[in-house]
Amino acid sequence: xxxxxxxxxxxxxxxAHLFLSPRTVGYHLYNAYxxxxxxxxxxxxxxxxxxx
Numbered sequence: 001x002x003x004x005x006x007x008x009x010x011x012x013x014x015x016a017h018l019f020l021s022p023r024t025v026g027y028h029l030y031n032a033y034x035x036x037x038x039x040x041x042x043x044x045x046x047x048x049x050x051x052x
Contacts, residue, residue: 001018001025001028001029001032002029002032002044002049003049004017004018005029005044006044006045006049007045010022011026011029029041
C-alpha cells in the first residue's frame with residue numbers, strides 16, 4: 001500500500017486496486033508513516049521501498 005502511495009496514486013485509486021475503501025487506505029497509511037519515519041505522503045518517494 002505504501003509503495004502504491006509513493007508512486008502518486010490517490011487513496012481512492014489504491015482502494016480500488018486493493019478492494020478497500022479509501023478511508024481504510026488512509027487509516028493504514030497514517031499508521032505506517034511513524035514506522036517509516038516520514039511525516040507525510042510527500043516524503044514517501046524518497047524512501048527505498050524495495051520488495052523483499
